[in-house]
Structure formats: structure tokens, C-alpha cells
Amino acid sequence: MGLGSLQHDGFMTTRLDKVINWARKNSLWPMPMGISCCAIEMMATAGPRFDISRFGSEVMRFTPRQCDVMIVAGTVTYKMAKVVRKIYDQMPEPKWVISMGACASSGGMFRSYPVVQGIDLFMPVDVFVAGCPPRPENLLRALLELQKKIEKERTIGKLVHGERIHIPETGATEGASTSA
Amino acid sequence: MNQEIIQRLKAQFPDSIEESDEFRDDLTLRVKTEDIVKVCNFLKNDHELAFDMIVDLCGVDMYRPEGRFEVVYNLYSLKKKKYLRLKILVDEDNPIVDTVSVVWSGANWHERETYDMYGIKFKGHPDLRRMYMPEDFEYFPLRKDFPLMGIPDSLPLPRK
Numbered sequence: 001m002g003l004g005s006l007q008h009d010g011f012m013t014t015r016l017d018k019v020i021n022w023a024r025k026n027s028l029w030p031m032p033m034g035i036s037c038c039a040i041e042m043m044a045t046a047g048p049r050f051d052i053s054r055f056g057s058e059v060m061r062f063t064p065r066q067c068d069v070m071i072v073a074g075t076v077t078y079k080m081a082k083v084v085r086k087i088y089d090q091m092p093e094p095k096w097v098i099s100m101g102a103c104a105s106s107g108g109m110f111r112s113y114p115v116v117q118g119i120d121l122f123m124p125v126d127v128f129v130a131g132c133p134p135r136p137e138n139l140l141r142a143l144l145e146l147q148k149k150i151e152k153e154r155t156i157g158k159l160v161h162g163e164r165i166h167i168p169e170t171g172a173t174e175g176a177s178t179s180a
Numbered sequence: 181m182n183q184e185i186i187q188r189l190k191a192q193f194p195d196s197i198e199e200s201d202e203f204r205d206d207l208t209l210r211v212k213t214e215d216i217v218k219v220c221n222f223l224k225n226d227h228e229l230a231f232d233m234i235v236d237l238c239g240v241d242m243y244r245p246e247g248r249f250e251v252v253y254n255l256y257s258l259k260k261k262k263y264l265r266l267k268i269l270v271d272e273d274n275p276i277v278d279t280v281s282v283v284w285s286g287a288n289w290h291e292r293e294t295y296d297m298y299g300i301k302f303k304g305h306p307d308l309r310r311m312y313m314p315e316d317f318e319y320f321p322l323r324k325d326f327p328l329m330g331i332p333d334s335l336p337l338p339r340k
């Protein structure tokens with residue numbers, strides 16, 4: 001979908017899925033779940049040298065309610081797993097997960113009793129990133145892979161058929177802002 | 181200096197010091213388990229020695245029939261610029277020792293850690309909860325008979 005056709009006719013035809021996915025994939029707001037050393041490389045990715053904003057993902061939000069993609073960067077212990085899962089559950093749909101580094105993906109070098117041997121044991125993961133720690137380029141690559149994946153998703157079809165969209169049974173409208 | 185510490189302690193508590201060992205000028209004393217608080221109190225409040233800081237307190241699992249566990253106290257005297265190590269033996273069947281958190285409040289979290297990892301209980305501790313592991317965890321991971329990968333299903337994961 002290029003903007004070229006707009007210049008001549010003033011309109012273009014495409015699928016609604018495509019437009020929505022195009023918008024979504026270029027504005028992924030990350031949830032920086034930085035829980036150990038990998039987080040330093042994640043910060044480097046956000047810094048000026050590697051500049052994740054080239055790909056539309058510079059808006060790191062520290063509240064899960066404003067995020068699209070959770071970057072789990074670090075060693076997840078069993079005690080922390082509950083917290084990671086809770087924050088993931090608080091993110092609104094649609095949401096994706098990048099598992100960054102050997103620890104998050106497989107337990108890494110911590111093959112012992114307190115460390116979860118891969119976060120896919122308790123939450124869905126879209127992209128795994130290898131490395132200990134992965135270089136920032138590698139995280140950017142994961143982001144690009146995720147964008148490719150989002151491009152192929154069915155968005156409207158899901159809405160129509162009620163797939164994946166999760167509507168809470170109660171309290172959906174409670175607490176909506178009633179500020180003066 | 182080491183001889184002075186031993187002499188002052190022996191003068192005060194003739195039976196409490198069971199063994200002493202010196203390695204590269206570092207002194208290690210084995211103290212009678214029941215007397216640890218008494219000895220620590222003296223070491224801290226004595227004007228000459230003034231061991232006013234507890235650097236570390238930890239457990240050791242020697243995995244032997246008698247006196248399976250050890251508790252090790254690393255003390256430092258800011259006045260004398262001197263380290264001192266105390267050790268006590270703890271039985272497996274009755275792993276209870278008196279707390280020294282009444283002497284140095286800095287021992288509070290170290291004792292909680294030792295309890296968490298070895299199951300050694302500290303009598304009189306103000307808040308003996310687990311330090312690292314979840315509070316409903318039933319095992320003591322640094323004991324030598326605890327498997328490296330843990331006990332299956334003892335740490336539940338969130339539902340996928």
C-alpha cells in the first residue's frame with residue numbers, strides 16, 4: 001500500500017484488515033518488563049544509537065493499560081512469574097509478547113529450582129530472541145519479525161466472529177472516567 | 181590482637197569457647213550454641229573490642245550426622261579495624277538457635293535468609309518470614325538433600 005495512488009485519484013482501494021494492521025504494526029507501544037541484565041540492552045535499543053523509534057516503538061509505557069507488546073527482558077523466577085502474568089493480563093487486546101534473551105526464553109544459564117525454564121510455560125509468546133544478552137540489533141529484528149506477523153493477522157474477521165476478543169463479564173463500564 | 185580477643189573472652193566466659201582457629205591473621209572461634217547471644221553481647225559492648233557491626237550471618241549444611249548445620253557470624257570492629265568469625269553447631273532434629281537480632285538489628289534479614297534457605301529457626305526473632313522463596317513454599321533449597329531442579333509442582337505457575 002503506497003501513498004502514490006492517492007496523489008492521482010485522491011482515493012485507493014484496499015482491505016480493511018490491511019489498513020488496521022498497517023496502523024497497528026507501526027505503532028507498537030512496548031511494555032518494558034525489564035527484570036534483569038537484558039533490560040540494559042533494551043534500554044540501549046531505546047537510546048539514540050539504535051533508536052527503536054525508527055520502527056514506531058519508542059513509546060515505552062510503564063502502565064500495562066497503554067501497551068501493545070510486552071518485552072520480557074530478563075530472568076523470570078517462579079515468584080516473579082505471577083507478577084509478569086498479572087501485568088500481561090492487564091494489557092488490553094490486541095497484545096503481543098517478545099521473549100528477550102536466553103533466560104526468558106529457556107531459563108538460560110539458570111538451570112535451577114527458582115527459575116522458570118522458559119516463559120512460554122505460563123504465557124503465550126510471539127517472538128523469541130536468542131542471546132545472552134541479545135544485541136540491540138537482535139531486538140530490533142524481533143520487532144520487525146513481529147511486524148511481519150501482525151501484517152498477516154485477521155483483524156476484522158476476528159471482530160466479527162468474536163475470536164480472541166475478550167469482553168469481561170462484569171465491570172466493563174465501571175470506573176469509566178466521570179471527571180468534571 | 182587475636183590473642184587479646186581470646187583472652188578477654190576466656191576471662192569472661194571460661195567454658196563458652198570450644199575451639200579457635202587462626203588463618204592468615206583471621207580468627208575463627210567456635211562458640212557453644214547456647215551461649216551465642218551472651219558472647220555476642222559482650223563482644224559488641226566491650227569497650228576494648230567493640231565489634232559493633234555484623235557483616236554477615238549465614239548457614240552452612242555440612243551434611244554429617246552430628247551437628248549437621250553451622251551458623252557463621254562475621255563481625256567487624258570499626259574501632260580496632262578487625263574482623264572476627266564465630267561459628268556454632270546446630271542439630272538437624274532441633275534446628276533452633278537464639279537470635280542475635282537483639283544485639284545487632286542488622287542481623288534481622290540475614291537470619292531470615294538463613295531460615296529461608298536452611299530451615300534454621302531463630303528463637304526470639306521479631307519477624308521470621310521467608311526472604312526469597314514464596315511464603316507457602318515448604319522446602320529449604322540450600323540443604324544438600326534438596327534436588328537442584330527443585331521438587332516438581334512445589335512452585336505453582338500461573339495458568340496459561
Ligand code: SF4
Nearest residue numbers: 037038101102103133
Ligand atoms: S539472558 Fe543473559 S543477559 Fe539476559 S537476563 Fe539472562 S543472564 Fe542476563
